[in-house]
Structure formats: C-alpha cells, structure tokens
Amino acid sequence: MRSMSALRRTWSLVDGPLTAAVVALIGLGLLNLYSATRVAPKGMFSSQLMWIAIGLVLLVGVAVLDQQLLKRLAWPAYLGVTGLLVAVLLVGKVVNGSRRWFGWGSYGIQPSELMKLSLILLGAHLFSSDPQGLVHRPWRYVLKWHALWIVPALLILKQPDLGTALLCGLLALSLFFLVPVPPKLKLWVFSVGLSGAFLVVRFGLKEYQKKRLLTFLHPELDPTGTGYHARQALFAIGSGRLFGKGYLRGTQNHLQFLPEHWTDFPFAVWAEEWGLCGCLLLLACFLFLILWTLHIASACRDRFGRYLVLGCAALLFWHVTINIAMVIGLAPVVGVTLPLVSYGGSSVLTVMAALGLVYNVSARRFPL
Secondary structure (H helix, E strand, C coil): CCHHHHHHHHHHCCCCHHHHHHHHHHHHHHHHHHHHHHHCCCCCCHHHHHHHHHHHHHHHHCCCHHHHHHHHHHHHHHHHHHHHHHHHHHEEEEEEEECCCCCCCCEEHHHHHHHHHHHHHHHHHHHHHHHHHHHHHHHHHHHHHHHHHHHHHHHHCCCCCHHHHHHHHHHHHHHCCCCCCCHHHHHHHHHHHHHHHHHHHHHHHHHHHHHHHHHHCCCCCCCCCCHHHHHHHHHHHHHCCCCCCCCCCHHHHHHCCCCCCCCHHHHHHHHHHHHHHHHHHHHHHHHHHHHHHHHHHHCCCCCCCHHHHHHHHHHHHHHHHHHHHHHHHHCCCCCCCCCCCCCCCHHHHHHHHHHHHHHHHHHCCCCC
C-alpha cells in the first residue's frame, strides 16, 4: 500500500499537458525522420531511436535533481563546457570544414550544444542570487552577463558555427530582457548588440557564410550554388499544397533534390508529405509546448526556477523560429535544428535536458 501511495504521489507530480506535447512531438518527429532517412545512409533511424531513449533517461535524471544542486552546478558546468569549446578547436573532428565535434567512431558530440544549457543554468543562477543588487547595481550584472556569453559565442563562431553562436546570443539576450532592469539599460544593450552584430557580419564571418547572407538577400545571384538548399526547400513546401502528397510520397525528398533533409530541412519534408494542414498541426504542437512552458514559469514562485524555465522556453522558441524561417526563406541558412524533429544526438540530448529542467521546476513550483 505504501508503495502504491508513493507511486500515486510521484505520478501526481508529472505534468500531463507537458508530457502530451513532448510525446506528440517525438512521435511526429520519428514519423517524419523515417521518411526523410529512407534515402539516407543505413542506421540513421535506429541511431535516432537510441538517442531518444538516452534522452528520455537524461530527462528523467535532470527532472529529479535537487534545485540547490543545479545552482551549485551552474559555474562548474559553464567553465567545463567553455574548456571543451577551447579543446574542440585544438583536437576536434573536422566535418564539412568545421571543427566542432568530438568523435568516437560513427558517433560524436558537439560541446557548443552543451553551452546552451550552461548559459540557461548560469543566467538563472546569476539573476536570482542577488535581486537587490540587480535593482541597485544593474550595470555590474549587465557587464558580467554579457562578458560571460560573448566569450563562448566567439569560440563557437571560430569553429565556425554561425547558427549555434547566434542561438547562444539570442538565448542570453532573451534572458537579460526578462530581468527587471531599467528600460534605458535594455535599450542601450540592444543598440550595442546591433552594432556588435554588424561587426561580426563585416569581419567575423567566413567567405561561404557571407555568400549565404548575400544569397538570402538576392536569391537570384547563385540559384544552383549557395541558394540551392533554400530553393529546393521552397519547391518541396509549395508542392505539398493543402493536404500534401501523402506519407512516403514526397518526390523532392526521395529523389534527393532536397539536401540535408534529415537535419536542417525536416520541415520541408513534412510540408511536402502532409501539406499546409500537417504544418499547422506540427506548429500547434510546438506552440502549445512553448506556451505551457511559459505557464509553468509564471506559476513558479522561485526566481531561480522561473528564470530556468524561461531560458528553456527561449531555447525552444528560437530553435523553432530560426529553423522554420530558414526553410521558408525568411532567414539565411545557418544550420539550426528543429527540436525533436531533426536528426542528431547532440540536438536531441540538449532538448531533452532542457525539458528535464522544465519538468524539475514544474514539480516544485514553490520557494526553496
């Protein structure tokens, strides 16, 4: 009886709507990936199943961690992952001209993905540890926080990995703009950020990255070169029309006109096979997940937990927004994955760990 009672109490802590959204996205992602990888190297689908299984174990592990332990891990995690970013530049595996992987046979891990979680942990710890200091000495926190995220962002840009560096910046700025500091200070940071972005585009990008930006602004410049990915994605989306061509019947996908369709362009595969109605269903699942995450943050009375969940919501929002904008031609191609839908172990584990943090806070919505 005691074990049954304990089981009921444990089950009552599980967030039903959050679980439903996560299960739905995992299911839709696997359904789409099976179609996308039919013309891919063998073993990709089974490999994704393995990463999802590991990710679910990681989600549960993170969900049951004590929040005080998470606070204590913020600085060690940040310093450790920053060290890995330095190490990967020295001894990392080169894939497609970028040195961003630690590889073991056919498997690999990207330290840059871990930095997203590290920034969420560190930002939540920094902005919740001294609320009075944040009000009376905001400049101190502004300078400290922006120095902390700019260093790893530059290391990631050096790999080069523009998409992840951009995500780290957007994630850090999202957390900052949710902090109660004077609006004038936020405006100053926004102005400096725009100037910094211009300098990065002008002096910090590789030649092929500049070509991608130019092709985004002028698609007619190189339709069969740097603009090929975006054009084929638009063809796939447009050919899906209202209800799609049917599952496993996407020609752009199976005839391999659509490049990187299991990592960067899974949304194009989905749109071709399921049409506008299917796209609305997938976007509704993502929207519900993000809105429910924000609901959890609003119900949390602990500052650390609130910022933790807001950081995870920002991570999901920017991943979904950038990937879909990239696929439909509203943003340049920067290699950002679609959470729980794109293929990749690093992406799956990062998203699962972030969802574990959301579950952790959801089960403990009270002051520590």
